[in-house]
Amino acid sequence: MHALSKYIAKRLLWTLPTLLIVAVMVFFLVRMIPGDPAQLILGDGASPEEVASLRTDLGLDQPVPVQFVYWLGNVIQGDLGQSISNGAAVLPLMLDRFQVSATIVLVAVGLATLIAIPAGLIAAWRQNDHVDIAVVAVSTLLMSVPSFWLGLVLLLAFGLKLGWLPVVGFVPFTENPWTAITYVILPVVTLMLIEVGVLTRMMRASAIEILRLEYVMHARAKGLSERKVLLRHVLPNAFAPTWTMIGLVLGGLLGGIAVLETVFTLPGLGRLLVDAIFARDYPVVQGCLLFTAVIYVIVNLIVDLCYPLFDPRVTAS
Amino acid sequence: MIRQPANMIIGSILLIFIGGMALLALIWTPYDPAAIKLVARLKPPSPDYWLGTDEFGRDVVSRLMAGASQSMIVAVLTVALAITVGTITGLIAGYTRGLVDRILMVFSDALLAFPGTLLALGLMVISGPNKYGIILALGIAYSPSVLRVVRASVLSAREREYVEASRVIGNSEAATMFFHVLPNCIAPIVVLATSMFGWVVLAESGLSFLGLGVPPPAPTWGNMLSAARTYIEKAPWLGLAPGICISMTLLGINLLGDALRDRFDPRMEQR
Numbered sequence: 001m002h003a004l005s006k007y008i009a010k011r012l013l014w015t016l017p018t019l020l021i022v023a024v025m026v027f028f029l030v031r032m033i034p035g036d037p038a039q040l041i042l043g044d045g046a047s048p049e050e051v052a053s054l055r056t057d058l059g060l061d062q063p064v065p066v067q068f069v070y071w072l073g074n075v076i077q078g079d080l081g082q083s084i085s086n087g088a089a090v091l092p093l094m095l096d097r098f099q100v101s102a103t104i105v106l107v108a109v110g111l112a113t114l115i116a117i118p119a120g121l122i123a124a125w126r127q128n129d130h131v132d133i134a135v136v137a138v139s140t141l142l143m144s145v146p147s148f149w150l151g152l153v154l155l156l157a158f159g160l161k162l163g164w165l166p167v168v169g170f171v172p173f174t175e176n177p178w179t180a181i182t183y184v185i186l187p188v189v190t191l192m193l194i195e196v197g198v199l200t201r202m203m204r205a206s207a208i209e210i211l212r213l214e215y216v217m218h219a220r221a222k223g224l225s226e227r228k229v230l231l232r233h234v235l236p237n238a239f240a241p242t243w244t245m246i247g248l249v250l251g252g253l254l255g256g257i258a259v260l261e262t263v264f265t266l267p268g269l270g271r272l273l274v275d276a277i278f279a280r281d282y283p284v285v286q287g288c289l290l291f292t293a294v295i296y297v298i299v300n301l302i303v304d305l306c307y308p309l310f311d312p313r314v315t316a317s
Numbered sequence: 318m319i320r321q322p323a324n325m326i327i328g329s330i331l332l333i334f335i336g337g338m339a340l341l342a343l344i345w346t347p348y349d350p351a352a353i354k355l356v357a358r359l360k361p362p363s364p365d366y367w368l369g370t371d372e373f374g375r376d377v378v379s380r381l382m383a384g385a386s387q388s389m390i391v392a393v394l395t396v397a398l399a400i401t402v403g404t405i406t407g408l409i410a411g412y413t414r415g416l417v418d419r420i421l422m423v424f425s426d427a428l429l430a431f432p433g434t435l436l437a438l439g440l441m442v443i444s445g446p447n448k449y450g451i452i453l454a455l456g457i458a459y460s461p462s463v464l465r466v467v468r469a470s471v472l473s474a475r476e477r478e479y480v481e482a483s484r485v486i487g488n489s490e491a492a493t494m495f496f497h498v499l500p501n502c503i504a505p506i507v508v509l510a511t512s513m514f515g516w517v518v519l520a521e522s523g524l525s526f527l528g529l530g531v532p533p534p535a536p537t538w539g540n541m542l543s544a545a546r547t548y549i550e551k552a553p554w555l556g557l558a559p560g561i562c563i564s565m566t567l568l569g570i571n572l573l574g575d576a577l578r579d580r581f582d583p584r585m586e587q588r
Contacts, residue, residue: 012553017423018426018427018430020429021406021423021426021427021430022430022431024427025427025431026439029341029439029443030442032443033443037346079405088541120376129394140568140571140572140575141564141568143567143571144521144564144567144568144570144571145560145564145567146519146523146564146567148526148542149539149542149556149559149563150560152542152545152546152549152556152560153557153560154555155549156549156553156556160549160550202572211575251432252433252434252435254431258438258523259525259526259527260327262526262527270482272440273574274438274527274528274529277438277441277442278528278531285439285442289431289435289438289583292431292435293432294433296430296431296432297430298434
């Protein structure tokens with residue numbers, strides 16, 4: 001238990017410098033855009049007096065490190081500024097949009113995991129026979145299709161040609177749960193199909209490695225049924241690398257399904273960022289970049305913290 | 318002659334087809350991919366226009382071919398940039414260790430703390446949508462993965478006897494690094510470069526689809542798909558063809574990548 005808490009403490013401590021560097025990068029990224037930050041933040045319609053007053057507020061007359069500390073202080077208090085386009089506070093705006101993206105991503109990746117684990121395990125167990133070849137072929141194909149195109153094709157088939165599902169728009173779950181579901185089925189299925197490809201291949205590859213180890217042979221020699229060997233001995237050990245992969249996938253997707261949100265016109269976080277880039281709405285751009293990167297770091301932290309549950313060797317080393 | 322595995326053969330055929338398309342487009346396309354012909358708007362596939370025409374009456378086949386060149390140019394240059402930057406920094410980090418190594422690792426960790434496409438998106442904010450902006454943005458975003466792979470190979474190679482021997486004979490540090498340490502990194506770099514090629518094609522088409530990549534009128538598969546979205550009901554052929562091209566490219570790369578990994582990493586051997 002001592003090793004475990006040490007592992008957790010070490011991992012938590014390591015997150016702090018990463019978060020700090022992320023903040024530095026986001027801060028300077030927006031500073032590197034040619035032009036006066038105050039002018040950029042206020043937009044082209046601002047009067048010189050407004051610009052001058054914001055310059056003082058942002059501390060632009062101060063040295064850059066002071067400006068950064070000031071900005072970081074605000075960020076830690078949850079103040080990410082206001083949107084240029086509509087004056088809304090950036091943080092609540094992002095949280096609102098994040099709900100949409102997160103729901104779709106979590107459901108899709110959850111379903112994908114439920115399909116990928118048995119599929120990968122069975123493929124590894126039947127390595128090189130026709131079941132395995134079929135699983136590998138289908139998952140490699142799925143992995144190779146870009147999400148926005150698959151989405152477009154499903155939209156064409158089920159939305160336009162068959163007319164089974166609505167084509168554009170979004171209804172909040174709280175407003176009408178049933179209609180809400182019909183609007184998110186296609187994006188969820190699209191994302192799920194693609195992630196099934198990635199995760200199945202990962203699961204299969206790690207299960208193949210485990211199946212070669214001596215203790216599996218030992219378990220078989222003891223007379224355990226194949227079912228028990230697979231479920232008790234192979235699955236738990238082969239799951240660990242897949243779990244890391246799930247973390248990377250989740251972390252990447254939570255802030256970045258902009259393309260899919262564009263295809264299905266969903267008001268998600270990715271779309272917010274892209275719209276903000278077009279509108280030159282820099283406080284929103286800065287907020288979204290920071291938020292997404294922090295989510296990515298936190299998801300990977302959670303994944304790492306769960307890791308000892310699947311692979312006790314981690315804490316030992 | 319060693320029998321080539323099926324994934325190597327199919328992957329190569331797909332990539333040769335796409336690569337051939339891209340090369341051919343540099344000297345010849347059936348029509349001018351940019352020629353607007355309003356009388357031929359949104360024509361379905363026919364003997365004159367094999368895959369139909371788009372909303373400006375431009376030939377889809379010609380645009381797909383020109384799009385293939387765009388994608389390949391962006392992908393080749395981006396991978397080259399990422400490999401160059403990553404290899405140089407990786408060699409330096411692995412070979413010098415100490416403070417330089419630590420500084421380089423802090424930078425690479427920070428870059429890796431962003432999802433690749435998000436970082437590229439952020440950098441695109443600075444450069445604005447253009448071809449060289451994408452190459453620079455994606456090249457920077459992917460170089461830390463190369464740095465890590467190279468650094469790891471260098472760390473294991475530098476302790477070997479032949480590296481020690483090279484030093485003892487009096488070869489300079491640079492020569493030792495270049496002739497004896499670097500060749501060790503080539504296999505993992507090739508494997509990584511192959512998958513990276515796929516990431517870039519996907520990221521570039523995604524950015525172009527969002528309107529943040531290669532700007533129109535230059536045709537890319539991504540911006541063709543983006544334009545096709547509006548006409549998807551009236552002209553579904555516009556939406557199908559570019560997606561099939563992207564998928565074929567990625568499938569080819571994934572299959573070839575698997576084959577290379579099997580060859581270079583015997584632990585993962587599949588047969």
